[in-house]
Amino acid sequence: MQYMVSVIQDGKGSPGPSDMAAVGAFNERLKAAGHWVFANGLAEPAAASVVDNRGDELVVTDGPFLETKEYVVGLWIMQAPDLDVALRLAAEASKVCDGKLEVRPCAS
Amino acid sequence: MHEAGEAIAQAHREEWARVVAALTRRFGDLDVAEEAAAEAFATAVERWPADGVPPNPGAWLTTTANRKAIDRIRRENKRDDKQKEAQLLYDDPPGTLGAIDDERLRLIFTCAHPALAMETRVALTLRMVGGLTVPEIARAFLVHETGMGQRITRAKAKIKAARIPYRVPSAKDLPARVSGVLAVLFLIFNEGYLATGPDTDPVRHDLTAEAIRLTRLIHALLPEDGEVAGLLALMLLTEARRTARVSANGELVALDEQDRGAWDAALVAEGHRLVRERLAAAAAGVAPGRYQILAAISAVHTSARDVRDTDWSQVVALYDQLVRLDPSPIIALNRAVAVAELDGPEVALAAVDRLEDKLAGYHAYHATRADLLRRLGRSHKSRAAYDKAIELAGNTAEIAYLTRRRDELG
DSSP states (O other), rough: EEEEEEEEEEESOSSOOOOHHHHHHHHHHHHHHEEEEEEEEEEOOGOOOOEOOOSSSEEESSSSSOOSSSSSEEEEEESSSSHHHHHHHHHHHHHTSSSEEEEEOOOO | HHHHHHHHHHHHHHHHHHHHHHHHHSSOOHHHHHHHHHHHHHHHHHHHHHOOOOHHHHHHHHHHHHHHHHHHHTTTGGHHHHHHHHHHSSSOTOOOOOOOOOOHHHHHHHHHOTTTTTHHHHHHHHHHHOOOHHHHHHHHHHHOOOHHHHHHHHHHEEEEHHHHOOOOTTTTTTHHHHHHHOOOOOHHHHHHTTTTTTTOSSHHHHHHHHHHHHHHHHHHHOOHHHHHHHHHHHHHHHHTHHHBBOOOTTBBBBBSSSGGGGGGGGHHHHHHHHHHHHHHHHHHHHHOHHHHHHHHHHHHHOSSSGGGOOOHHHHHHHHHHHHHHOOOOOHHHHHHHHHHHHOOOHHHHHHHHTTTTHTTTTTHHHHHEEEHHHTTOHHHHHHHHHHHHHHHHOHHHHHHHHHHHHHHHO
């Protein structure tokens, strides 16, 4: 089972890889234990573009699809057998990146 | 006919959680387990009066529920593959059961999982482990049935989608997970202690006994956990008064009118022993939690051979300690009841009246007011408060008691 663990900017400090070495070490532990799928940080929402090609004409809009005070600044995809394991990994990740996280199961 | 009805009621009390737990283990799906268990009991209601009660009702129900679950899974055969996959990953391999070897505890720890909101945990445990119906649970929470049904449905969906595991947590995670379970068990105990519904026994010994049984198990596993000991003591000291609490004609008997000789001396002694242990720990600097304080209050009451011997100043002091931990209006209401004995009904009434905003929909608020107004000789206002309390109360014995007290007013 895969879980998306997103790092949330909630206005309290700036989460992110302030200590790259700690994040790197954590990611190595994830890999060694078979939990690693993917991880990366994201650029500011202002750098986003929204693409909608469902109609006759392609529409490209500048900015994120939703303007919010809280937004995702990075994410992991982790492999875990159940939510208890995913929550334990996320607790560790929250310390490492000094941020609030959302743990969301992938659909399959 | 009557015999079958009693057998079904008994099987529901004794077997519901086991059937749900066994099916959840086998099929890895709470929803399938719950629905199949409910169908098995519905089949028993149809068949047992005509065919007779089977020699082993529990085995009959489990077999029938298993068959119902398999039928449902076949009907939805598109889910077959996913089902198998879920089952493999959801469950511990055989032989890895934790120190507490009880199927129903797995069910409890799953239902009381910290990734679920507290209200959801309680509701889910009452449904899956306690076997209460959605309307009964809705009443316990003072919310609407529809909302409660949706809450339980959403919880089952989350357990499945997020893969909340079906097992007793590891020793490392256990202490943190236990406090959530205690809150759930306390609520189940209370629903048993003051059962609701017009066709329900006023005291559902099955629920109080189940809550005590499971709390004992957790206490055996975590003997050093003060709150587990506190909750167990509180339950035992409350359970000790059970038979004295309802009269032969089904009326609630208030604490001051109870035949104290009818209290269960063994349960009182066991409860007092636990409270003494916790008092010793508190003296050694371990701050007591709310269950330990509630148990201490109960110990003060059960130490008095006559209600007139009750140490009310001690009771009020303990409530003061409790209010600092848990400033809820219900605690404040209970404190006011003790204040009435210490400082008189006038002082208590002023304190109770301040809670109106928060407790106007709670029968005990009106019942407490009614009693204080009666003692102050304000019969007219007292009667109105009794009327309101009777209208809101859900427990048959309590309604009978309140009705008598109202009708005794001059």
